[in-house]
Amino acid sequence: xxxxxxxxxxxxxxxxxxxxxxxxxxxxxxxxxxxxxxxxxxxxxxxxxxxxxxxxxxxxxxxxxxxxxxxxxxxxxxxxxxxxxxxxxxxxxxxxxxxxxxxxxxxxxxxxxxxxxxxxxxxxxxxxxxxxxxxxxxxxxxxxxxxxxxxxxxxxxxxxxxxxxxxxxxxxxxxxxxxxxxxxxxxxxxxxxxxxxxxxxxxxxxxxxxxxxxxxxxxxxxxxxxxxxxxxxxxxxxxxxxxxxxxxxxxxxxxxxxxxxxxxxx
Amino acid sequence: xxxxxxxxxxxxxxxxxxxxxxxxxxxxxxxxxxxxxxxxxxxxxxxxxxxxxxxxxxxxxxxxxxxxxxxxxxxxxxxxxxxxxxxxxxxxxxxxxxxxxxxxxxxxxxxxxxxxxxxxxxxxxxxxxxxxxxxxxxxxxxxxxxxxxxxxxxxxxxxxxxxxxxxxxxxxxxxxxxxxxxxxxxxxxxxxxxxxxxxxxxxxxxxxxxxxxxxxxxxxxxxxxxxxxxxxxxxxxxxxxxxxxxxxxxxxxxxxxxxxxxxxxxxxxxxxxxxxxxxxxxxxxxxxxxxxxxxxxxxxxxxxxxxx
Amino acid sequence: xxxxxxxxxxxxxxxxxxxxxxxxxxxxxxxxxxxxxxxxxxxxxxxxxxxxxxxxxxxxxxxxxxxxxxxxxxxxxxxxxxxxxxxxxxxxxxxxxxxxxxxxxxxxxxxxxxxxxxxxxxxxxxxxxxxxxxxxxxxxxxxxxxxxxxxxxxxxxxxxxxxxxxxxxxxxxxxxxxxxxxxxxxxxxxxxxxxxxxxxxxxxxxxxxxxxxxxxxxxxxxxxxxxxxxxxxxxxxxxxxxxxxxxxxxxxxxxxxxxxxxxxxxxxxxxxxxxxxxxx
Numbered sequence: 001x002x003x004x005x006x007x008x009x010x011x012x013x014x015x016x017x018x019x020x021x022x023x024x025x026x027x028x029x030x031x032x033x034x035x036x037x038x039x040x041x042x043x044x045x046x047x048x049x050x051x052x053x054x055x056x057x058x059x060x061x062x063x064x065x066x067x068x069x070x071x072x073x074x075x076x077x078x079x080x081x082x083x084x085x086x087x088x089x090x091x092x093x094x095x096x097x098x099x100x101x102x103x104x105x106x107x108x109x110x111x112x113x114x115x116x117x118x119x120x121x122x123x124x125x126x127x128x129x130x131x132x133x134x135x136x137x138x139x140x141x142x143x144x145x146x147x148x149x150x151x152x153x154x155x156x157x158x159x160x161x162x163x164x165x166x167x168x169x170x171x172x173x174x175x176x177x178x179x180x181x182x183x184x185x186x187x188x189x190x191x192x193x194x195x196x197x198x199x200x201x202x203x204x205x206x207x208x209x210x211x212x213x214x215x216x217x218x219x220x221x222x223x224x225x226x227x228x229x230x231x232x233x234x235x236x237x238x239x240x241x242x243x244x245x246x247x248x249x250x251x252x253x254x255x256x257x258x259x260x261x262x263x264x265x266x
Numbered sequence: 267x268x269x270x271x272x273x274x275x276x277x278x279x280x281x282x283x284x285x286x287x288x289x290x291x292x293x294x295x296x297x298x299x300x301x302x303x304x305x306x307x308x309x310x311x312x313x314x315x316x317x318x319x320x321x322x323x324x325x326x327x328x329x330x331x332x333x334x335x336x337x338x339x340x341x342x343x344x345x346x347x348x349x350x351x352x353x354x355x356x357x358x359x360x361x362x363x364x365x366x367x368x369x370x371x372x373x374x375x376x377x378x379x380x381x382x383x384x385x386x387x388x389x390x391x392x393x394x395x396x397x398x399x400x401x402x403x404x405x406x407x408x409x410x411x412x413x414x415x416x417x418x419x420x421x422x423x424x425x426x427x428x429x430x431x432x433x434x435x436x437x438x439x440x441x442x443x444x445x446x447x448x449x450x451x452x453x454x455x456x457x458x459x460x461x462x463x464x465x466x467x468x469x470x471x472x473x474x475x476x477x478x479x480x481x482x483x484x485x486x487x488x489x490x491x492x493x494x495x496x497x498x499x500x501x502x503x504x505x506x507x508x509x510x511x512x513x514x515x516x517x518x519x520x521x522x523x524x525x526x527x528x529x530x531x532x533x534x535x536x537x538x539x540x541x542x543x544x545x546x547x548x549x550x551x552x553x554x555x556x557x558x559x560x561x562x563x564x565x566x567x568x569x570x571x572x573x574x
Numbered sequence: 575x576x577x578x579x580x581x582x583x584x585x586x587x588x589x590x591x592x593x594x595x596x597x598x599x600x601x602x603x604x605x606x607x608x609x610x611x612x613x614x615x616x617x618x619x620x621x622x623x624x625x626x627x628x629x630x631x632x633x634x635x636x637x638x639x640x641x642x643x644x645x646x647x648x649x650x651x652x653x654x655x656x657x658x659x660x661x662x663x664x665x666x667x668x669x670x671x672x673x674x675x676x677x678x679x680x681x682x683x684x685x686x687x688x689x690x691x692x693x694x695x696x697x698x699x700x701x702x703x704x705x706x707x708x709x710x711x712x713x714x715x716x717x718x719x720x721x722x723x724x725x726x727x728x729x730x731x732x733x734x735x736x737x738x739x740x741x742x743x744x745x746x747x748x749x750x751x752x753x754x755x756x757x758x759x760x761x762x763x764x765x766x767x768x769x770x771x772x773x774x775x776x777x778x779x780x781x782x783x784x785x786x787x788x789x790x791x792x793x794x795x796x797x798x799x800x801x802x803x804x805x806x807x808x809x810x811x812x813x814x815x816x817x818x819x820x821x822x823x824x825x826x827x828x829x830x831x832x833x834x835x836x837x838x839x840x841x842x843x844x845x846x847x848x849x850x851x852x853x854x
Binding site: 269271281315318320321322331332333338339340341342343344345346348350352354355356357358359363367368370371372373415419422 | 586588589591592593595596597598599600602603606607609610613614617686687688690691692693694695696697698852853854
C-alpha cells in the first residue's frame with residue numbers, strides 16, 4: 001500500500017500549479033506582442049477567404065445539411081485549426097526545446113515535482129493561451145454575425161477539449177523525438193490535415209476511401225464538433241467527436257507521463 | 267633587421283567617442299611570436315580585428331605586409347590565419363568539410379585544399395574525427411580544428427585571440443604544444459591573452475595593454491626584470507588582518523602590495539623576508555615564496571589583477 | 575600597382591604575394607560562398623526534394639480540386655485550378671525565401687557566426703550576401719521548376735509561354751527574400767521578430783495578394799495590400815504567362831519593374847548592413 005502510494009507520489013505531487021506559475025513568469029519576460037499576434041492568424045484567414053473567396057462562393061452545405069454562408073462555414077473550422085496549431089506548437093516545438101536544450105524538466109523533477117505535474121502543467125499552460133485566442137476569435141465571429149445559434153457559446157469548452165487532446169498526444173510523441181528534424185515532420189504532416197479536414201470545403205468532393213481516412217484523423221472531428229455548435233446543427237455525432245478527443249487525452253497523458261518517468265526518474 | 271610584417275603607429279579605434287584602442291604603436295618582425303597581454307576590455311580584440319583587416323581604424327597608421335588594410339583587406343587577409351575568440355566553425359558541416367570549404371575561400375584549387383586538409387587534421391590530432399559533426403567535438407577539439415582551419419592557406423601571420431580561454435588545463439597544454447610547433451616552423455604568431463602563463467610560454471615579446479593603451483613592452487623576462495622584483499613572498503593573515511599587518515612591515519622587501527586576501531612582498535630574497543617577518547612576531551596563516559611573474563608586472567603597472 | 579598608390583612601396587616580396595593571392599577571392603568570392611551554402615543545404619536535400627514534390631501535390635489537391643468544387647463557374651474566365659496554380663508557385667518561392675533569409679541570417683551573425691569566419695578570410699561582406707543569395711536562388715529554381723512540373727501534370731498550364739512563370743515566381747521569391755534579409759541582417763537579439771515577420775508579413779501577403787481570388791473581390795480598403803505585395807505582382811505575372819491573363823502591357827511592365835526594383839534596393843541594403851555589421 002505504501003509502496004503504491006510512494007510510486008504515485010513520485011509521479012504526481014499535486015503541484016501542477018508551480019509549473020504553471022513558472023510558465024506564466026517566463027511568458028511575462030517574452031515579447032507580449034508575439035503572444036498577442038497569435039490571435040491574428042485565424043482572423044486573417046477569415047477575412048481573406050471568408051470575405052474575398054466567399055464572394056465567389058455564396059452558400060455552402062454543411063455535413064448536417066444546413067445552408068450557411070461561406071464565412072460561417074469556415075469560421076468554426078478556423079477556430080478548431082487554431083486550437084490545434086497552438087496546442088501542437090506548444091507541445092512539440094516548445095516541449096522539445098525544453099526537454100533537450102533548456103534542460104528545464106531535469107531541474108523541475110529534481111525538486112518535489114513529479115513528471116505528471118510537469119506534463120499537466122505544460123498542457124494547461126498551452127490551454128490557457130488557446131482559450132484566450134478562442135475568446136478573441138469568437139468575439140470577431142459575433143461581430144461578423146457568424147455565430148448562428150446560442151449554442152455557439154459551447155464552442156469555448158469544445159476548443160479547450162480539442163486543444164487538450166492535441167497537446168496531450170503532441171507531448172507524448174515529442175517525448176520520443178531526438179532531433180529537430182523529427183519535430184519538423186509534425187509540422188509537415190499537419191499541413192494536409194489542415195487543408196483536407198472539411199476546413200475550407202465539404203469532404204464530399206473526395207471519393208469514399210479518402211473521406212474515411214480524413215474522418216479517422218482528429219482535426220475533422222474538431223472541425224465538425226465546433227461547426228455543429230456554432231451553426232446550431234446539433235446531432236448525436238457530436239458525442240462521437242467528443243469521445244474521440246477523450247481517448248486522445250487519456251492516451252496522451254498516460255504515454256507522456258510514462259515516458260517522462262522513463263526519461264528522468266531513472 | 268628584416269622589415270616588420272605588422273607596423274602600427276598611433277593606431278586608434280573609437281566607438282561612439284570612447285577609445286577602445288588609444289593611440290598604440292608596435293611592430294612585429296617576421297617569425298616573431300608577439301603577444302598582447304591585458305584584462306578583458308583592454309582593447310586586445312579590437313586591435314586584433316584591425317590587424318585582421320576586418321575593422322577600419324579611426325586614426326593612426328597600420329600596415330600589414332606593407333599594405334594598408336583599408337584598401338587591401340582581401341589581399342592582406344589572403345595571407346592571414348585567424349583564430350577568433352568565439353569559434354565560428356560551420357556547425358552544419360562535418361569536420362573535414364569545414365576545412366575544405368574554408369580553403370576554397372582563398373581561391374585555392376580543390377585538390378590542393380584536400381591535400382592540406384588531411385595534413386592539418388593530422389597536425390590537429392583530429393584525423394579520426396574527419397567525418398564527425400562539429401557539434402560533437404569537445405571544446406579543445408573545436409579550438410584545434412579552428413587552428414587547423416586558420417592554417418589552410420599557409421598564412422604568413424597567424425592571429426590568435428585568446429586561444430585557450432575556456433579550455434581545461436590538459437586541452438590548453440595540447441594546444442600550446444601545437445602552437446609551439448608552428449613557432450618553430452617560423453610562422454609569425456600574434457596572440458592576445460589574459461593568462462600570464464600562456465604569454466610566458468608562447469611569446470618572444472609582448473605588450474601589456476590596459477584601457478586601450480600600451481603600458482609596457484619587452485620579452486617576458488625583460489618585463490619582469492624591469493617592473494618587478496626577482497621573487498615574491500605571499501602571506502595571508504586572514505582577510506581582516508592583512509591591511510593592518512601591512513602597516514607593521516613597511517620597509518620589508520622592495521615594495522608591498524595589499525590584496526583583499528593576501529599580502530605580496532616583492533623582494534630579491536623571499537625566504538629572508540619571511541624570516542624577518544616571523545622575527546617581528548608575525549605568523550602568517552600561509553606563506554609562499556615564488557618567482558615574479560607577468561601577473562606581478564601587470565599589478566605593478568595598473569594596480570589591478572589581470573583576472574578579476 | 576595599387577600597393578604603390580597607398581603605401582608607396584611595392585618592392586616588398588610579401589606584399590606582392592598578397593596582391594597575387596587576393597586576385598581570385600576578389601573575383602570569385604561570391605561563388606565560393608554560394609558553394610559553401612549549397613554544401614550546407616546538402617544536409618537536408620532529401621527533405622527539400624520531398625517537400626518540393628509534396629507541397630504542390632497537397633496544395634493542388636486541396637485548392638485545385640477541393641476548393642475548386644465551390645466555384646464550378648471558374649474565376650475570371652478560367653478554371654479555378656488554372657487561376658490559383660501560378661500564384662501557388664510564386665507562394666512556394668516566397669516560402670523558401672522567408673525560410674532562408676530569416677533564421678539562417680541571424681544564425682550566421684549570432685548563434686553560429688560563420689559570416690565572421692568568411693570575412694576573416696579574403697571574402698567581403700558584399701560577396702557573402704551575393705553568395706547566400708545565389709545559393710537561395712539555386713534552391714528556389716529547383717523547387718519552382720518541380721512545382722511547375724506538377725502543375726503541368728495537373729493540366730493547369732494552357733499556354734505555351736507557361737514556362738516563363740518559373741521566372742516570375744523566382745523574381746517574386748528573391749524580391750521578398752531580399753526585403754527580409756535587409757531587415758534580419760540588422761537584428762541583434764531574437765525577441766520574436768521572426769514570428770512577427772511570419773504573422774504580419776508572410777501570412778497577410780499569402781492571404782491578401784490575390785492568391786486565392788482576384789484582388790478585386792476584397793473590400794477596397796484591403797486592396798492596397800495587394801498593390802504593394804510582391805506576391806501579387808508575381809502571381810499576376812505568372813497568370814499572364816500560364817493562361818494569358820489579359821492586362822495592359824504597362825501593367826505587366828510594372829510587375830517586372832516593381833519586382834526588379836525591390837531586388838536591386840534589397841540587395842543594396844542587405845550588402846550595406848552586412849558590411850557595416852562585419853566591419854565594426
